[in-house]
Amino acid sequence: MPDDQRSEKNRILADFNKLDTVKNFQESATQLLALSSTISNASGAADVATVFQFMKTMDPNSVVRE
Numbered sequence: 001m002p003d004d005q006r007s008e009k010n011r012i013l014a015d016f017n018k019l020d021t022v023k024n025f026q027e028s029a030t031q032l033l034a035l036s037s038t039i040s041n042a043s044g045a046a047d048v049a050t051v052f053q054f055m056k057t058m059d060p061n062s063v064v065r066e
Helices: 003-017 020-039 044-058
Strands: none
Touching (some): 003 020, 020 044
């Protein structure tokens, strides 16, 4: 790939990654991975953590409080 095409591709990718939708998706994906590991732990504290992580997955920009 020529250098000019590569630099244009990198610019487009950087612009794409700056979009709020993409950032929210990446945060939700991270929370979903944490959620799946918490679900496998069978305890009361893990159940509470599961609920909070699920809420954070649905709205990554929110502040989840007890």
